[in-house]
Amino acid sequence: MVRSLAEGYPDAHCELDFRNPLELAVAVILSAQCTDKRVNEVTPALFARYRTAADYAGADRAELEELIRPTGFFRNKTNAIMALGAAIVDKHGGEVPRTLADLVALPGIGRKTANVILGNAYDVPGITVDTHFGRLVRRWGWTAETDPVKIEHAVGELVPRKEWTMLSHRVIFHGRRVCHSRKPACGACFLARDCPSFGVGPTDPAEAARLVRGPETAHLLALAGVPGSATTRGAAG
Numbered sequence: 001m002v003r004s005l006a007e008g009y010p011d012a013h014c015e016l017d018f019r020n021p022l023e024l025a026v027a028v029i030l031s032a033q034c035t036d037k038r039v040n041e042v043t044p045a046l047f048a049r050y051r052t053a054a055d056y057a058g059a060d061r062a063e064l065e066e067l068i069r070p071t072g073f074f075r076n077k078t079n080a081i082m083a084l085g086a087a088i089v090d091k092h093g094g095e096v097p098r099t100l101a102d103l104v105a106l107p108g109i110g111r112k113t114a115n116v117i118l119g120n121a122y123d124v125p126g127i128t129v130d131t132h133f134g135r136l137v138r139r140w141g142w143t144a145e146t147d148p149v150k151i152e153h154a155v156g157e158l159v160p161r162k163e164w165t166m167l168s169h170r171v172i173f174h175g176r177r178v179c180h181s182r183k184p185a186c187g188a189c190f191l192a193r194d195c196p197s198f199g200v201g202p203t204d205p206a207e208a209a210r211l212v213r214g215p216e217t218a219h220l221l222a223l224a225g226v227p228g229s230a231t232t233r234g235a236a237g
């Protein structure tokens with residue numbers, strides 16, 4: 001399945017836009033209860049206005065709130081971002097720290113966020129257990145755990161460390177595009193052969209194909225061998 005996921009999503013990546021660890025930390029805080037797309041609409045102006053942790057720490061609250069308002073929960077997020085900026089200045093000389101222990105000690109940074117920062121800004125392998133990741137690995141029988149930390153450890157034992165970050169992206173991509181929470185596209189899923197949960201969603205290929213989302217849809221349907229998709233049309237001549 002790990003190999004199939006790599007075939008399905010060779011270019012999987014963090015879908016938040018950022019240029020440095022601080023921007024990523026802020027973007028992840030903004031992504032709570034909000035789509036990555038919406039966050040990416042807000043961050044160019046935000047990152048142009050605030051460039052350092054000190055900038056966030058000393059921000060004008062009303063101005064910061066206004067900039068991030070479209071992401072929802074903007075008052076809480078403003079508190080979190082200002083506190084984060086202050087802590088990075090006070091405890092780490094303005095640099096986002098590079099270890100899980102130091103990151104999770106920062107306000108607003110949980111284990112999931114810390115792993116996103118380590119994996120994507122610092123190239124330290126990390127498993128990001130979000131709601132998609134947890135749901136999919138349970139569907140695949142990789143673990144029965146529901147606690148994110150236990151899931152992280154269970155999957156960490158199954159998959160080589162160097163693959164953790166890319167695996168996280170790929171699993172999350174599959175959760176967003178194919179293996180949805182309520183109606184997974186089982187009949188159009190390239191993992192169906194290996195998936196013990198095949199059938200929790202529609203198994204009819206045409207019906208399932210309509211549930212697949214995202215820019216890679218044609219590639220994903222072809223991999224799954226859905227009739228009428230690019231590959232099968234090509235094979236038919």
Ligand code: SF4
Nearest residue numbers: 179184186189192195
């Ligand atoms: S077969 Fe269904 S449950 Fe299994 S990974 Fe695919 S979409 Fe998800």
